[in-house]
Structure formats: structure tokens, C-alpha cells
Amino acid sequence: MPLKAWEDSLQFIVLATWCCLIYRYHQEKTLISVDFDSLKTLEGNQSYFEFSPITLPILKSTTFEELLSNIQQKVKENKVFTKSNQQSNVGFINSHLVNIDALGNKLNFDLLLCTNCKKDYKKDSYQFQLFYDDNLFEHKTINRIISHFKVLLASIIDNPQQCIDKLPLLTKSEKYKLLHELNQTERKHLTDKCIHQLIEEQVEKNPEQIAVIFEDEQLTYRELNQKANQLANYLQKSGIIPGDFIGLFLEPSLTRIIGLLAILKVGGIYLPLDPNYPLARLRFMIEDSQISILLTQESLHYKSYIKSLRTINLDTDWNEIAQEYSNNIVANIAENNLAYIIYTSGSTGLPKGVLIDHKSLSHHCQNIIDNNHLNIKDRILQFASFSFDVSLEQILPTLGVGASLILVNAKNLTIFNLNKIIIDLGLTIVNFPPSYLTQWLEFIDKNEFKHSLNQLRLVISGGEALPLNTVKKWNLSPLKNISLINAYGPTEATITAITFPLPKNTNFIKSCKTIPIGRPLPNRTTYILDAQQNPVPIGVSGELYIGGEGLACGYLNQLELSKEKFIDNPFGTGKLYKTGDLVRYLTDGNIEFLGRIDNQVKIRGFRVELGEVETILSQHFQVREAKVMIREDKHNNQRLVAYIINDLGKISPSDRSHEIREYLKKRLPNYMIPSAFIFLEPFPLTPNGKIDYAAFPEPDFSTLQSNYVSPKTPTEEIITNI
Secondary structure (H helix, E strand, C coil), X not given: CCHHHHHHHHHHHHHHHHHHHHHHHHCCCEEEEEEECCCEECCCCCEECXXXXXXXXCCCCCEHHHHHHHHHHHHHCCCCCCCCCCCCCEEEEECCCCCCHHHHCCCCCCEEEEXXXXXXXXXXXXXXXXXXXXXXXXHHHHHHHHHHHHHHHHHHHHCCCCEHHHXXXXXXXXXXXXXXHXXXXXXXXXXXXXXXXXXXXXXXXXXXXXXXXXXXXXXXXXXXXXXXXXXXXXXXXXXXXXXXXXXXCCCCCHHHHHHHHHHHHHCCEEEECCCCCCHHHHHHHHHHHCCCEEEECHHHCCCHHHHHCCEEECCCCHHHHCCCCCCCCXXXXXXXXXXXXXXXXXXXXXXXXXXXXXXXXXXHHHHHHHHCCCCCCCEEEECCCCCCCHHHHHHHHHHHHCCEEEECCHHHCCHHHHHHHHHHCCCCEEEECHHHHHHHHHHHHHCCCCCCCCCCCEEEEECCCCCHHHHHHHHCCCCCCCEEEEEECCHHHCCCCEXXXXXXXXXXXXXXXXXXXXXXXXXXXEEEECCCCCECCCCCCEEEEEEECCCCCCECCCHHHHHHHEEECCCCCCEEEEEEEEEEECCCCCEEEEEECCCEEEECCEEEEHHHHHHHHHCCCCEEEEEEEEXXXXXXXXXXXXXXXXXXXXXXXXXXXXXXXHHHHCCCCHHHCCCEEEEECCCCECCCCCECHHHCCCCCHHHHHHHCCCCCCHHHHHHHXX
């Protein structure tokens, strides 16, 4: 339909376009306060507009013509413009006044679009004015909004039958910047060799360099390689071929590193199994992956499920293993062969296995070596749990560059002892989740040390959102001149995909509301898209998609989920991974993390699907329904809280909480067990019958001492200090 046919509706066309723009920014029902030429005058010649709120029920399939007709019909039926106390922070005025500057600046709106469309259509053009709160918007942001409005209006004139969600919004230059300029990350890697081959090269260059230290034990590169080769040869003779899943089930020790390298050398698919995990979870991972063999130790044979597995005890069987050749083995390993599988939390109540190939692992390790400027003089801490993919980022690039790896037993490690290790062993690089980093900074602030941390040159923090307050503490600490990197990356994108090196200029922090996650690593690409997979403008939130190198090969035994999460790249070749994370581009091109779109969160660096915890809770015979939420305590630490509908009977809430906690300890890792259990009857509901999460009571964390569980890792130790 040509615009001329809409002449009697021009003011409504402008209003509907403005509503479309606001909807596209927020992707939800839009409320706008509207006034059509209702300027009123009070005594003393004071003028004002009489606004009425209009709520727009826009669906994905709504066309512009349908929206326009809907607005017009409601106005004619006098259903919209009735007095109401409900007002929006976004407004629209169509006024006959030639100049409403004096009034517009006094109106209390974040954004207010004013037009002078009249029923006299002899004009060739019409005036548009956009008033805005300069405390909220920068001038360049407003310029982008105006550009989007123009593009949207032009596309509506060209095709008013188009669905609102599919109407073009971006200027050509902005679209090019989002899809291409911000993704110019190409970098040629030094080699396509597998990571274990790069480590073997370091053995040739510096055989007597210390490779790994654990407590009072250490191995040189020559010794580490010889032992890993002996085990790899032993595995080959045992019938292991490339592509076999091999479980590694050991307590912290040098043998863990030997086992990992041997698995990679023989072409096996490495599966880390944490002895602290519950039997049910370990059993699922072993059965789901159908591992060919389990590398373990005699002391862990109390785990009953091991009896039915083919096992090699790396302690009691080592004399036999040591008879094998210590030369590098030959295995036909292609770059697309799988290197490892990491199980992450799953929404169905069962963990899902993420598959990563050798090319992704090797190229990522080379990226980390370059990005963090690793060198042979570095001494790098291995802090993360072996079941967490970050452990591989701490181990393999270190050995791939010829540096020294420092292992710690996190099970009984206090912050005091960890700080002592950093000083005594001269560590140069450490990597902590933000919650632990915060605790460490508080420890440093409260204590004086005879020896400084001046050998430390880089601290990396990732696994969860890095709080602004933690960075402020950093800038006031003795560490302020050390480099700090905020790292982001899902397991499905080979560990770290995006980084943000924090500027040492404290003025940066003064202007920040949150800490950005940054920009993609070399050969990675990022896209921020709306629900229809359209690129969103700079400053507008959308879902983060990751492409380029490093994407997982999918989920083991979950073809449909793999197809859902790994989609064809609509802007190029290859696949994109749907992260489920809500983010936005900042004006400088960095990405800001805003939260989760779905029900997945991160607790102290570990990914937790709230649905999995809810599913396991609901399987308890006394639990009728369960909801799990994230709550913050007075120290801003995030905790899981379970809300349960339960027939308590004569049992006390404290006793039932203890009973449920013991039930969960057999089925979930410690980091997935809620800190508090709150019993409700029933759940609060909204007027439309949905669960009202906002009405759930806040827990009193100060009363949880009766449910105390001793910490099993340094991360869990944080909670005990609250």
C-alpha cells in the first residue's frame, strides 16, 4: 500500500513506527505514553499535555499493517486513551505547535518523540523532535536511535506487510561494523600440530627444565615425557586406539598430568572424573561415554562401580607400565579426531558431554600462549578442578611453551597457604574465579607480608561475572600494577573465547557500571542477535552467538540438542553456538555480559543448570514441587536457594533440610547443592496464574549454621568465611 493511501493515518504511522522501534530494542510488550493534540492550559498560562498509556501486544507474526490497524481501531473505540496512573518512560506527542522545545524539555520522559503531523497534508515534510534524558543517553546513542527510526520508517513504506520482527533496522555501515569490522580476528597459527606434539618439541629443546611441581615432588620435561610415553605404549598394547574414551580418575598428583598426556598421545578421548563427585553422577558419565578403560589408583577402589570396569591402577601397576618403551609413540591422530569430553550441567536433570577435537584444542592453546605472552620463565598455577575445562587451559599451554606448572591440592587448601605458595614458588600467573579472587584480595588487605608478590605478572579471572566492586578492591590493593584479564567462554567454545584486559587507568573504573567481557580471541567470531537471529544495534541486548574456530563437535549421544545449539552461520560459513547469554555491544566494541536468557547460571566458576537441580530435587519422595533461584548474601556472593512444596508433617524444617541435603549429596556435586531450603505452601502466583518469583521470600543466610557442610575446595572455603 502506498503511503499516500495512508494520509489520514500519518500520525498513527509515525506512532506505530516509534512503537516498533521501542519493541525491537526490548523484544517484549511495549508501554508508551501518548498524546494527540491535547495541550491544556492552566491558570497563569501554564501549559501541559494529557498523556494516556498504550500497551502494545506485539507478536512475532504481527505485521506493521496489523499493528497500525489495531492502534487506529482502539483509538476509535475510545479504549486506549483513558486516564490512568500507569505511565511509561517513553512518550509520543503529535502536536500542532510549531515549536514545543520549551515544553518538551520539561516533560518527565527518558525518550520523547514529538511530531507535527496534521490533517492538512499540503506539506512535503514534517518535523520530528526527539527529547531525551542526557543523564541516561549519550549524544551518539541518540544519533543511532534517530538513524534506526529512519531506516525502520523507510522499510515500512517499502513493505508494510512485513512482520515487525523482520523489518530492517540497522544502517548499512552499522550492519557492516557488527558483522565484519568487529569480527576481523583472523590470525595464522604457527602450526597445526596437536598440543602433545608441541609439548614433545619442548622436551627436545629443554629436557631438564622443570615441567611440573606438586608439593615436594617434581618432574623435568624429559621425565614427564618418558613416563607419559611408557603409559601410552602400555595403553596401545592394551588395545586402545584413537577415538576410544579413556577415563582419568585420580586424586591430585603428578600422575594426573602423566595420565592426561598419555591419553592425548595415544589418541584417546580424555574424560576427567572427579573423585569428589557423587556415585550417581560418575556412573552416568562412565555409562554415557562407554569408556574403554579407566586410569585410576588403588585407594579409589571403594567406589563400587569401578568393579565392573576395565581399569589400570597407575600406582600399583606402575612397575609393569615402567617396562614399556619411553620413546614418543606413533599414533594416527587427525586434527578432527576428538581430544576430550567435558560433562556440563544439563536442563533435563542429566549432564551433557561436550566434545572437543584436537585442532580446536591445539589452536586454543596457541592463542593462550600468544594472548598471555607465556614464556619458558613462567611458573603457572593449576588451580581449577580437573572436571572443569579451564584446568586444560592452565595445564596444556604451560607445557606447550616450556614453562613450569604448579599443582595444588585444592581440597584442603586455605587462602593463607595458597598465598604462601604464590610467594614461595615465585608464581607468575594465576587464574581464579571472581568469588575466590575477591576473597584473596580481602585476605591481602588484612595482612602484611615480609615478601611481596612482585614476581606475579598476570591474574586471570573467569567462570562467572567479574563484579565491579572486586575490580575496585583490586585497584586499591598491592596487585594494582599487575595485569588483570576478565575471561569468558562456554565449554562448547573450547574454554576461553572472549577476553577483556582491564586498563590500569583507574578512570576507566569510575565510568563503568559493569566489567565488560571484551572481544573475541583470534579466529573467533561473535554475533549478538535477537530472537529472530537479526543483529541487534550497539547498546541493545541480545543473545550471544560464537563462531569461528574452537566450536565443539556437539554433545555426545544428543543429536537433537546439538542441532538446536549449533546452528548454521547465517552470515558466513561454518556453525554458530547459541550461548544463551544475554549481552550487548558497548560503543567501543567490547561486549558486556548482562545475564542468562535461560535458566542456567554459574556458581563460583561452575556452570549450573537450575533445571537439573530442580529435577533431582523433585525426585525426592517428600518433594511435591521445587524451584531453585540465585540469591545474593550480604557480601554479594551468589548462592543457590531451593523453594520447596513439601508435606513436613511433624518433622521440623531444619531436619527436612538436612534430609534433602543428604539426598542431594549422593546425586549432585557440592557446588550444585543449594545453600538454603525454604518450604512454601503453595508457591505465590501472579494474577495470570504464573509463579511469582519476585514474591519468593529472601533467605536468612545467618541461620544456616545447623546445615553446615565443611568446605572441600578453596572455592567452597569462601562460603565458610561469610
